[in-house]
Amino acid sequence: MNALALSDTLPGIAPASAPLARLVETGKVYGTGENAVTALAGASLDILPGQVTLIEGPSGSGKTTLISILGLLLRPTSGQVWIEGRDVSRLGERDLPGLRARNFGFVFQGFNLFPALTALDNVAMAIQMKDPTAKNPRGEARRLLEMVDLGSRVDHLPADLSGGQKQRVAIARALGGNPPILVGDEPTAALDTKTALSVMELLRDLATNRGRAVVVVTHDPRLEKYADRVVKVEDGRVVSISGENV
Amino acid sequence: MWTLARKLLLHDRLRFAVAIAGVSVSVMLVLVQVGLYFGFMDTASSLIDASSADLWVGKAGNESFEFASPFDERTYYKVASTPGVEHAERVLMNFAQFKLADGGDLGVQIVGIETTGLPMLAPWHVIAGDVKRLAEPGAIVVDRTEYSKLKIDHVGHTTEVSGVRAEVVAMTKGIRSFTTSPIVFTDLRTARSYMPTLGSDAVTYVLVKVKPGVSPLVVKAQIDQLPHLAAYTTHEMSERTRNYWSTRTGVGAGFFTTAILGVIVGFVVVGQILYSGTLQYIREYGTLKAMGARNSMVVRVILAQAMISAALGFVVGGVLAFGMQAAMAKANLTVALFPSLYGVTLVVTIAMCSFAALLSIVKVLRLDPASVFKG
Numbered sequence: 001m002n003a004l005a006l007s008d009t010l011p012g013i014a015p016a017s018a019p020l021a022r023l024v025e026t027g028k029v030y031g032t033g034e035n036a037v038t039a040l041a042g043a044s045l046d047i048l049p050g051q052v053t054l055i056e057g058p059s060g061s062g063k064t065t066l067i068s069i070l071g072l073l074l075r076p077t078s079g080q081v082w083i084e085g086r087d088v089s090r091l092g093e094r095d096l097p098g099l100r101a102r103n104f105g106f107v108f109q110g111f112n113l114f115p116a117l118t119a120l121d122n123v124a125m126a127i128q129m130k131d132p133t134a135k136n137p138r139g140e141a142r143r144l145l146e147m148v149d150l151g152s153r154v155d156h157l158p159a160d161l162s163g164g165q166k167q168r169v170a171i172a173r174a175l176g177g178n179p180p181i182l183v184g185d186e187p188t189a190a191l192d193t194k195t196a197l198s199v200m201e202l203l204r205d206l207a208t209n210r211g212r213a214v215v216v217v218t219h220d221p222r223l224e225k226y227a228d229r230v231v232k233v234e235d236g237r238v239v240s241i242s243g244e245n246v
Numbered sequence: 247m248w249t250l251a252r253k254l255l256l257h258d259r260l261r262f263a264v265a266i267a268g269v270s271v272s273v274m275l276v277l278v279q280v281g282l283y284f285g286f287m288d289t290a291s292s293l294i295d296a297s298s299a300d301l302w303v304g305k306a307g308n309e310s311f312e313f314a315s316p317f318d319e320r321t322y323y324k325v326a327s328t329p330g331v332e333h334a335e336r337v338l339m340n341f342a343q344f345k346l347a348d349g350g351d352l353g354v355q356i357v358g359i360e361t362t363g364l365p366m367l368a369p370w371h372v373i374a375g376d377v378k379r380l381a382e383p384g385a386i387v388v389d390r391t392e393y394s395k396l397k398i399d400h401v402g403h404t405t406e407v408s409g410v411r412a413e414v415v416a417m418t419k420g421i422r423s424f425t426t427s428p429i430v431f432t433d434l435r436t437a438r439s440y441m442p443t444l445g446s447d448a449v450t451y452v453l454v455k456v457k458p459g460v461s462p463l464v465v466k467a468q469i470d471q472l473p474h475l476a477a478y479t480t481h482e483m484s485e486r487t488r489n490y491w492s493t494r495t496g497v498g499a500g501f502f503t504t505a506i507l508g509v510i511v512g513f514v515v516v517g518q519i520l521y522s523g524t525l526q527y528i529r530e531y532g533t534l535k536a537m538g539a540r541n542s543m544v545v546r547v548i549l550a551q552a553m554i555s556a557a558l559g560f561v562v563g564g565v566l567a568f569g570m571q572a573a574m575a576k577a578n579l580t581v582a583l584f585p586s587l588y589g590v591t592l593v594v595t596i597a598m599c600s601f602a603a604l605l606s607i608v609k610v611l612r613l614d615p616a617s618v619f620k621g
Contacts, residue, residue, distance in 0.1 A: 112618065113530070
């Protein structure tokens with residue numbers, strides 16, 4: 001990955017120590033009474049600009065619940081979620097799409113690209129969906145694809161791209177609308193080692209040079225070298241955060 | 247949104263073709279069935295609609311235009327002398343036997359009219375012969391489309407109607423009867439000779455032209471006061487006849503039921519295609535919602551797909567309906583296709599496709615954006 005090219009092209013979010021998002025004692029319980037199942041309990045976490053945070057843990061440990069709450073896709077049953085300087089944990093569904101569009105980009109293991117759309121159209125459409133008033137979404141999409149080294153593949157359909165290239169398109173799509181936080185759900189799991197590391201280098205570069213906060217759920221310990229922090233989750237609890245006392 | 251919708255539809259061309267075929271067949275069925283209905287109704291009321299009369303006067307209690315009971319000429323004179331009536335004409339209508347060239351007989355509908363001056367009812371769309379000769383005894387005018395039924399092939403053909411001489415003096419094009427019995431125009435006196443059992447002064451209808459400046463409704467009210475008579479404006483008579491055939495025979499229900507079935511077929515096909523397409527892209531739609539796309543944006547994509555299907559299906563179905571119209575014309579069937587029918591069908595098609603999209607819309611509205619993180 002070409003870090004210099006990246007830093008040359010992506011508008012930056014000034015690194016700062018203030019968290020972009022904060023989870024305060026957040027918990028999630030499914031069901032009630034005897035049927036209640038605690039998916040997450042008392043999780044607190046700051047998401048800082050310019051940092052890559054890995055979330056690790058065994059299957060069923062609560063990782064997905066944690067990033068779903070962080071990404072405002074799931075409402076916690078307890079605790080607070082601070083975004084844009086306010087607790088948004090009790091906001092209704094009418095307010096959440098706008099908050100998500102402004103603050104988050106998502107990257108998935110399965111890419112989730114529209115197979116009928118070219119790389120350019122996939123990214124442009126996401127930009128337009130996030131902000132229907134966006135000016136020149138195709139131009140912006142082209143710029144983002146060039147930034148992730150796919151400038152020569154903009155007119156290719158996902159079926160004509162390799163796994164790594166698809167994930168780069170997905171990252172470009174996640175960057176549409178210039179959100180400060182990128183959330184990845186096992187973004188390298190479907191990729192070979194070389195490609196997976198290349199994708200992580202790209203995400204690392206976005207954090208280092210563009211101030212993005214990158215949060216990645218993974219099972220792969222080889223990715224830890226790209227992380228500023230590793231959050232370990234077990235049985236619905238954050239059991240450790242590297243470099244911090246939990 | 248339109249670009250995304252179009253590309254999603256076209257990505258699976260076979261499925262898209264099935265969707266368009268479903269809408270097209272539906273549109274064609276609606277147009278042809280409703281067009282056939284209006285074609286039949288136009289045929290049923292064609293004699294009335296072609297007249298220049300202000301009022302049609304018949305025997306009270308007559309339900310069917312074609313099977314009306316006659317009255318005698320004294321009634322005609324009562325109508326003619328009603329204040330406000332400028333001119334009145336007698337029409338005699340009933341069925342008689344037409345002798346075929348092969349010796350057989352065919353029931354025909356005799357329309358006896360007054361042939362002097364400019365009658366309020368006379369053969370129209372005359373394409374051969376001399377309609378002025380209709381005043382001659384035994385002169386008849388028949389329609390070109392009935393030639394095969396009547397086993398005649400030219401103007402000048404002579405035969406018998408009810409054993410009385412008849413000669414074809416002119417030919418029309420497109421005048422047909424709803425009863426399927428060919429219409430035979432002739433002079434009133436000749437008509438009476440063809441139907442001697444009705445009496446020598448039988449009249450079925452009196453056509454009335456009111457004086458300038460006089461309301462036909464006023465004259466109608468006065469005629470209605472006469473015993474055993476009922477007067478209708480030409481428009482009322484036309485509607486009455488259409489309603490009779492539409493409701494009493496069930497023909498209206500038949501045609502519209504088939505049209506509704508067409509809409510249901512289209513609804514099911516489009517609904518299934520859109521729903522399977524939505525399921526195919528459900529993770530992608532979920533991703534868009536996770537990224538902040540509002541429900542309205544995603545719904546618009548699905549509705550746009552429905553509208554594209556509706557528009558293309560309407561165009562293809564409309565062209566197919568034209569083809570069916572031409573094919574049916576060869577079988578002497580009239581499919582009445584007119585702009586307002588196309589307009590209403592377009593609205594029905596859009597509504598059909600929109601409702602067909604409802605299931606898909608509900609699916610994406612209920613789609614939990616968090617589901618994108620679940621496997």
